Amino acid sequence: xxxxxxxxxxxxxxxxxxxxxxxxxxxxxxxxxxxxxxxxxxxxxxxxxxxxxxxxxxxxxxxxxxxxxxxxxxxxxxxxxxxxxxxxxxxxxxxxxxxxxxxxxxxxxxxxxxxxxxxxxxxxxxxxxxxxxxxxxxxxxxxxxxxxxxxxxxxxxxxxxxxxxxxxxxxxxxxxxxxxxxxxxxxxxxxxxxxxxxxxxxxxxxxxxxxxxxxxxxxxxx
Amino acid sequence: xxxxxxxxxxxxxxxxxxxxxxxxxxxxxxxxxxxxxxxxxxxxxxxxxxxxxxxxxxxxxxxxxxxxxxxxxxxxxxxxxxxxxxxxxxxxxxxxxxxxxxxxxxxxxxxxxxxxxxxxxxxxxxxxxxxxxxxxxxxxxxxxxxxxxxxxxxxxxxxxxxxxxxxxxxxxxxxxxxxxxxxxxxxxxxxxxxxxxxxxxxxxxxxxxxxxxxxxxxxxxxxxxxxxxxxxxxxxxxxxxxxxxxxxxxxxxxxxxxxxxxxxxxxxxxxxxx
Numbered sequence: 357x358x359x360x361x362x363x364x365x366x367x368x369x370x371x372x373x374x375x376x377x378x379x380x381x382x383x384x385x386x387x388x389x390x391x392x393x394x395x396x397x398x399x400x401x402x403x404x405x406x407x408x409x410x411x412x413x414x415x416x417x418x419x420x421x422x423x424x425x426x427x428x429x430x431x432x433x434x435x436x437x438x439x440x441x442x443x444x445x446x447x448x449x450x451x452x453x454x455x456x457x458x459x460x461x462x463x464x465x466x467x468x469x470x471x472x473x474x475x476x477x478x479x480x481x482x483x484x485x486x487x488x489x490x491x492x493x494x495x496x497x498x499x500x501x502x503x504x505x506x507x508x509x510x511x512x513x514x515x516x517x518x519x520x521x522x523x524x525x526x527x528x529x530x531x532x533x534x535x536x537x538x539x540x541x542x543x544x545x546x547x548x549x550x551x552x553x554x555x556x557x558x559x560x561x562x563x564x565x566x567x568x569x570x571x572x573x574x575x576x577x578x
Numbered sequence: 579x580x581x582x583x584x585x586x587x588x589x590x591x592x593x594x595x596x597x598x599x600x601x602x603x604x605x606x607x608x609x610x611x612x613x614x615x616x617x618x619x620x621x622x623x624x625x626x627x628x629x630x631x632x633x634x635x636x637x638x639x640x641x642x643x644x645x646x647x648x649x650x651x652x653x654x655x656x657x658x659x660x661x662x663x664x665x666x667x668x669x670x671x672x673x674x675x676x677x678x679x680x681x682x683x684x685x686x687x688x689x690x691x692x693x694x695x696x697x698x699x700x701x702x703x704x705x706x707x708x709x710x711x712x713x714x715x716x717x718x719x720x721x722x723x724x725x726x727x728x729x730x731x732x733x734x735x736x737x738x739x740x741x742x743x744x745x746x747x748x749x750x751x752x753x754x755x756x757x758x759x760x761x762x763x764x765x766x767x768x769x770x771x772x773x774x775x776x777x778x779x780x781x782x783x784x785x786x787x788x789x790x791x792x793x794x795x796x797x798x799x800x801x802x803x804x805x806x807x808x809x810x811x812x813x814x815x816x817x818x819x820x821x822x823x824x825x826x827x828x829x830x831x832x833x834x835x836x837x838x839x840x841x842x843x844x845x846x847x848x849x850x851x852x
Contacts, residue, residue, distance in 0.1 A: 366819040366837045374751040374763070377817040382764045389766035392776040399740070405710060405751065406744030407795045408700075408813045412706040422696050426689070429729050455772035457764035486762060496607060531774075 359391050361532040363513075368394060370402035379490035382461060382483075383533070383557045384514040390531035391456035453518050461485070461492065466518070466553060469494055477501055490559040497521065497546040497554075503557060510559035512536040519552035521545060676742035677788060684732035695742075696725055703750045709814040716758055723757060724750040741791035754816075790848060797847045805840040808833060 363384055371384045388395050395397040435491035452459070453466040461483045462468055477498040485492060497503055499519065513535055521527040523542040528534060536542065546552035676698060682691035703724050708717040727749050735745050755763045767773060798806065811822045823833040 364834070365841055367836045369837055369841075370818045372816075373812040373816055374755050375812065375816045375821075378762050378764060385764045385766045389770065389772065390774050392774060395766075397778070397841065399744075400841065400848070402748055403741060403744045403791065403794055404798060404809060404844070405747040405813045406791065407798055408810065409702055409706050409747040409750065410743040411795065412702040412709075412814075415768040419718070420700075422693060425696070425725060425776055426692070429726055432726070433730075452770075452772035454674055455774075459770075459772075461764070487820075570644040 359527055359531040360532060363387055363533050363536055368398050369401055375459050377489055378485050378487045379492045379557050382457060382492055383515050383555055386455055386458040387515050387533045394446055490557055492557050495554050495556055496553045499546055499550055500548040502543060502545045513557040515554045515555040517555060519550040520547035521552045677737045680732050680735045680742050681737055684735055692729055695728060699746050700725060707754055710754060710816045711758060720750060720754050723753045738787060741787060797844055801840055805836045809840060810838045
């Protein structure tokens with residue numbers, strides 16, 4: 357599997373610094389699980405964070421209470437044996453479509469998704485998060501079928517999990533990541549052979565071009 | 579012997595320089611103190627301390643059973659190696675010691691090692707988070723929780739994958755998000771069966787990585803000021819890039835290009851020397 361489309365470095369940096377909010381982070385972290393190349397960049401960014409931490413100026417007065425802290429830790433360790441629980445090796449399998457952290461949000465793999473009909477054979481499933489600033493959903497577009505043509509009022513991140521789609525900007529297969537903003541008006545079409553399942557994060561409703569789609573939009577929640 | 583100990587007290591290093599050495603001075607038992615100094619890697623000494631070490635090396639104390647663990651010739655060798663290191667770098671506490679300390683905590687719950695980590699990172703995490711939260715109590719709470727998590731998770735630290743400061747940074751970042759933004763930080767899991775591992779094994783080992791961490795600081799310092807500003811706002815103030823643009827009053831595209839240029843430089847400089 358070769359991934360051709362990656363998140364921008366500014367998005368990776370926001371995730372590395374801790375500034376990126378939860379819904380967007382789900383898409384970036386799930387891409388990182390699939391993309392060793394971006395993980396390398398991401399780890400370099402964390403190393404920059406480490407360098408800054410190491411050079412952080414000294415605070416005026418450093419209240420040294422090592423003993424107090426250590427006693428607290430020892431007491432907590434006695435009470436909590438879970439600190440020493442180690443991971444058991446899970447069986448390696450290629451069958452899993454959703455890597456972590458996405459699986460946690462879905463509550464399972466693709467089989468656990470509760471799809472909602474979206475019309476034209478397409479389905480969606482909105483995933484709950486603690487933040488209302490943006491919305492995460494899974495989309496399932498039938499093979500060879502188009503997603504209604506739309507542009508964006510805000511930012512839209514799309515991560516392909518299975519199948520593929522293509523639009524004016526290229527071909528997107530598993531692991532590929534698209535960052536779309538107001539300037540992109542596109543008409544993605546699912547590739548033939550397999551339904552396209554992707555993760556989409558948006559911070560504003562999509563802007564559809566056709567009147568029919570516009571009318572349906574408030575009912576579909578997209 | 580006592581005179582030399584006294585001399586060592588006089589050259590007690592300030593905090594900005596070696597916290598590991600400073601740590602040793604907290605140890606009141608002189609025998610343990612010598613033992614610990616002898617076991618320290620050469621990289622942990624500054625030029626100033628080297629002088630003391632050199633005096634010790636030629637003193638009679640060195641021949642007595644008190645420092646049986648290390649002979650005069652060993653110490654002289656250490657002084658030589660340390661001199662070489664001191665010329666190559668201005669750093670006193672190298673990431674080496676810290677990385678080793680984390681490994682020791684993970685392997686044997688080493689209290690002294692934890693003290694070293696605490697001395698070095700507690701004030702730094704406090705001041706780092708102070709920039710993010712502008713609240714002293716918050717910063718100290720994050721620093722304390724970070725230290726607790728360091729103690730608990732040290733077994734997961736992999737010295738060939740991250741420098742000590744990088745690892746502590748990620749813990750402090752996550753603690754801050756968890757405690758004060760009351761938010762979740764979704765993260766990938768390398769143990770997940772669906773995780774796609776690196777195609778080729780890591781090109782560098784733990785030693786390379788430590789050198790890389792030192793080099794990275796120099797590379798950052800050599801970046802154009804405007805690129806450093808963007809990185810500083812990102813890490814010290816935890817600002818997403820659109821807010822950085824607003825803060826600096828520059829177009830979003832400019833922030834993006836500064837970020838890209840900075841990492842392009844970092845990548846190529848680190849790549850050149852691999």
